[in-house]
Amino acid sequence: MSSASNVSIDAYSEKASCERLLWVHRWTDKLLSFRTTRPAGYRFTAGQFARLGLEIDGQVVSRAYSITSAEHEDVLEYYAIIVPGGQFTSRLDALQPGDPVWVEKLSYGFMTADRFSDGRQLWMLATGTGLGPYVSILQQPEVWQRFEDLVLVHGVRQCAELAYADKFAQLRQQAAAQGWPARLHSLRCVTREEVLPSSPGLLAGRITDLLRGGQLEQAAGLSLTVDDARVMACGNPEMVTEVRELLRQRGMSPLRRAGGGQFVTEDYW
Ligand SMILES: Cc1cc2nc3c(=O)[nH]c(=O)nc-3n(C[C@H](O)[C@H](O)[C@H](O)COP(=O)(O)OP(=O)(O)OC[C@H]3O[C@@H](n4cnc5c(N)ncnc54)[C@H](O)[C@@H]3O)c2cc1C
Ligand SMILES: NC(=O)c1ccc[n+]([C@@H]2O[C@H](COP(=O)([O-])OP(=O)(O)OC[C@H]3O[C@@H](n4cnc5c(N)ncnc54)[C@H](OP(=O)(O)O)[C@@H]3O)[C@@H](O)[C@H]2O)c1
Structure with a gap:
């Protein structure tokens, strides 16, 4: 694009x-x-x-x-x-x-959480700077009240690129203090640096491979199903295309204006 x-x-x-x-x-x-x-x-x-x-x-x-x-x-x-x-x-x-x-003066885009009228889990998949929209979404109290589980998955080449980690920890604390029900699961996928298996939520490999192999669900302790999961994917267009295909294989379809559908995506280039 x-x-x-x-x-x-x-x-x-x-x-x-x-x-x-x-x-x-x-x-x-x-x-x-x-x-x-x-x-x-x-x-x-x-x-x-x-x-x-x-x-x-x-x-x-x-x-x-x-x-x-x-x-x-x-x-x-x-x-x-x-x-x-x-x-x-x-x-x-x-x-x-x-x-x-x-x-x-106008803002743009359709990748907003309020478009999902059902589902219990919000999965937010990003490569690189595709994390950006989720930083904003996770600062909205409604999203913590609307979903039971918020699963943030950030794929990067190197650990140093795992930005906004402190912000997410702070938001998790704020949610607990406010009594907001959602649990935030933060999964970080690193592709070009060895990661220690002892760090919770830190995974080795591409988001797409970890989705296909079930490791994302295992790390979150959740099943990504048509009934429960609503998914956003943002960033590298090849990742987005592959995620769409993987979700289709699970019986999911893009969100439609008329209603129905489980995922929405945004390509950065
Ligand atoms: C809807 C939308 C939202 C976007 N939001 C962001 C954002 O929040 N942050 C951001 O950094 N960029 C974002 N981009 C990308 C951004 O608009 C530009 O493409 C980027 O600033 C590069 O512009 P440029 O003129 O420097 O490079 P260009 O000469 O336009 O070079 C483009 C090339 O750079 C690479 N590239 C571009 N953007 C990225 C990126 N984000 N990560 C990795 N490689 C990239 C691709 O290979 C692409 O072909 C977004 C793009 C779209 C369509
Ligand atoms: N010249 C080029 O052709 C080219 C191509 C890409 C990026 N770049 C430049 O390199 C810089 C790095 O960007 P970036 O690291 O933020 O973005 P990125 O290259 O998109 O990488 C971010 C993460 O996405 C993963 N990824 C890449 N393609 C994927 C796919 N098809 N499916 C699933 N995951 C995928 C990467 O894994 P891997 O480490 O396994 O790739 C990495 O973990 C940017 O400046 C960009 O312009 C240049």
């Missing part, structure tokens, strides 16, 4: 608001989280993405970014990878707090 566009600043300003970069946190040399001011009146549902624009050579280059902040926050936060040679991310990498970031 292409998310690119280059337009003049004048044309872009009709649909976007010129905001400011507020904060950058670097997880690794290639992974960062950043925050911008939030346009007045900007509305989104957790799981949606914003389209951001950066000024490059007198034009605006825009790309899609999932929002990681909670719906009520005054700022917008995102989780990004710097793609080697990437037009947008090379500029993003060089931004300093105070620099302009255009934010389109």
Whole structure:
């Protein structure tokens, strides 16, 4: 899926608001989280993405970014990878707090938890920065009240790329303190570094192989079934395609506007 566009600043300003970069946190040399001011009146549902624009050579280059902040926050936060040679991310990498970031006034995307009207478990599968929408979704109290089990599965190459782990631990504590019923299962799948079997929830291998082989269900202590499980998958498009096929083999189908279906997916490129 292409998310690119280059337009003049004048044309872009009709649909976007010129905001400011507020904060950058670097997880690794290639992974960062950043925050911008939030346009007045900007509305989104957790799981949606914003389209951001950066000024490059007198034009605006825009790309899609999932929002990681909670719906009520005054700022917008995102989780990004710097793609080697990437037009947008090379500029993003060089931004300093105070620099302009255009934010389109509309929010986009259909990967939101409120679209599932039934099911008891919410499975959230991500590779790499595909984790972003779940950081926002897990900050919504409704999701902890609506589901019995929240299963977050993050697939990365190296352990250092397992971002937001402290945030998830904090959300689990907050949920316990508030008496919210859902249990959060955090599974981390690492492909290019040896992982110690003693660390709970830490698995070796690709999400797709671990789903196919039953290790994800075993680690969560749950069965991923048509009746109980509702699934989101986000990130690497080849992973997403394979997950869709694996879910179909289990009798599941994509969520439909008219009702029915068990999964929803988002490709990042
Ligand atoms: C709906 C949607 C939501 C998105 N949300 C995010 C997000 O929250 N965070 C984020 O970092 N990116 C996200 N992306 C990807 C983002 O829009 C851009 O593709 C990315 O910023 C690269 O832009 P670029 O101009 O630097 O590189 P380009 O020159 O456009 O290079 C694109 C190539 O870089 C690789 N690539 C692009 N994005 C990623 C990625 N996220 N992880 C690994 N490899 C990648 C792919 O091989 C792709 O073909 C999203 C894309 C879509 C369609
Ligand atoms: N030039 C290229 O062709 C190319 C391709 C991909 C990424 N990149 C660049 O490399 C950087 C790394 O990105 P990233 O690590 O965040 O993303 P990523 O390459 O998508 O890898 C993240 C995780 O997803 C796994 N994965 C990849 N393909 C999968 C599939 N088909 N099914 C299931 N799991 C799959 C990876 O496993 P494995 O370790 O087993 O792959 C890894 O654990 C980015 O900058 C990106 O632009 C370049």
